[in-house]
Amino acid sequence: MTDTVNILATAGSSRHSAERRFRIYGTIAIAISLGFLAVMVASIAMRGTGAFQQSFVDIAIELPANKIDPKGTGDPTVIKKSRFGSLLKKALRERFPEAKSRKEKKQLYKLISSTAEYSVRDAVVANPSLVGTTATFSVRASSDVDMFLKGNIDATLDESQRRVSDLQLGWIEDLQSKGQIEKRFNSQFFSGGDSREPEQAGILGAVMGSALSLLVCFLLSFPIGVLAAVYLEEFAHKGRVNRLIEVNINNLAAVPSIVFGLLGLAIFLNVFGLPRSTPLVGGMVLALMTLPTIIIASRASLRAVPPSIREAAFGLGASKVQATFHHVVPLAMPGMLTGSIIGMAQALGETAPLLMIGMVAFIVDIPGGVTEAATALPVQIFLWADSPERGFLEKTSAAIMVLLGFLIAMNLIAIILRRKLEVRW
């Protein structure tokens, strides 16, 4: 008797602990997945926030009139031709006269960005009255100095192991003590195009490329997707042809994205001869990829409109076309829009097909139209991630933060739209 009780009791407790274990496995699985998400987002945010700031060096540069604009014309084309690089170097030598040898001078020049002379030039062109004076300019520090100031280069390492020399460290300290070097908001990151120099590189070009591609993508895929869904839900007879279209759409949704890129390369570029590397072709490829998502979402949305709406329209003498386009489609529109925004968000993150159609070039200019060569935000991330410079690591992470920001914004818009406009029947 006691034996049976014991057996039952132990069996019960082992069954209960099995229950608990199983439950814990579930929690662990979720914890691992969400933990990975947290680590990924946190590590990218930690690396990326630095890129929103940039170190600037204040330096007094002599701008002799006889070298820049001897006739005093104030003509931008004349001013642009002068050699601001050598003026800048002279100013640096005057600021730190202890740099004597060629090697030391070279190190000195490397304190500031190689693009600094252009920003000085632009400032003088914008304000020709500076010519003939000695003006103080705030120029970009080089990426190495910037990295050191942000704590990414360890000064305790042996000199040969780090990218900032002892001599440069001394100069940086001197600049710091006089308050002539400081970190400021890096507006260039949001307003500039790509650059070979990390300190100069910005994402506006890539953002514009993405925006133009998405515009083309939306203009093509939204109307086609919605009309295709209307046909399949409202007009099609449930025959073999429509079954074929349906299976086809479901399968198309699962085709690897790179295959769409191959399609774009073979048909849009090689057969139609459309311009390579452009948002036009990028948008077309993305549209084909997004189409299944939009069709599936739009169909679900149309299906949710109750038949009574259609019957009421028919009862008042509306034709099939009138009933559909005057009554059913407007009621299904919020759902269709939500689905399209989610589709657009997917398209925004897509990289592989854009690589196939050549949107991976190094492009400095900010694209102004859909037929100009451009790159896209995720492709820019891919390109920067490939660069060996420490400075680009920070830019890559920051660009990812911008991309995720856009994605979150788009998804939020979709959620809000759904909540605000959705009609529950």
Place this chain on the structure above:
Amino acid sequence: MPLSDATSISIIRRGNRGRNVDLIVRSVLIICALVAVATTIGIVASLLTESFRFFQKISIFDFLFGLEWSPQTALRADQVGASGAFGAIPLIVGTLLISAIAMIIATPLGLMSAIYLAEYASETSRGIIKPLLELLAGIPTVVYGFFAALIVAPMLRNGGEELGFAISSESALAAGATMGVMIIPLVSSLSDDVINAVPQSLRDASYGLGATQAETIKQVILPAAIPGIAGSLLLATSRAIGETMIVVMAAGLAAKLTLNPLEAVTTVTVQIVTLLTGDQEFDSAKTLSAFALGLLLFVITLILNVFALRIVDKYKEQYD
């Protein structure tokens, strides 16, 4: 009330015009629906024609069964290895190796998450966890690739060094593990649907016989849901095979025929990207081989998808 001739004619005319509008609208709608079909035809046609040109230069058997992949085109005709080698086996093995690692990670984690969400989680925690998991699916693959190359791979390499393993910094493990995490939400959301579709009566019957919740899940719900889960795992595998950016950024470039997850392998998608980015002449076997690889990829994923969708559909009908 009898209508005058003029009115009835105008009514008939309007009827005609209505029918014309109807016809035009209908045709426009059909054309839009056919765009999707045209896309498929375009994919198949472009892959087939370019692959056909490739197979005129390289035999299809050498491609499908060759053990060496080195698509270098020679600068001089008499150079060593001028013809290049186009054996796809190392690429297929590399792809399958990375996908297998991904599935080994994603299957238990995705499935257990789905079970927890469907059977244990309260309404509120489900409402929080599910969107968070979906966030994991919404992150672009280029971000995973960056994370795999920057954090996961060095972490594995250093960990291996501590333990005395030599782990390549472009190891299949790093790319596969990261890809596995990316696929978790796909597995969990598909399996979640499947588990939720199992009728409540089965659960109630099991509880009535005195089974615990875990026993019910393991012995009643999972067996009932197996076909649907298998379908969702097939879809996830197809996704892993076609995934590009993670492997482009974190896997190797050199084709090596190995099953060791600690070594660098390359995949079909990596090779397509390397062959087609940068300048290209459109008639070389090297460029055309990318389309043959694309065709291979398309066929493999299509077979998996068709199979998986059929299983999932069939299973849905069973309980509807």
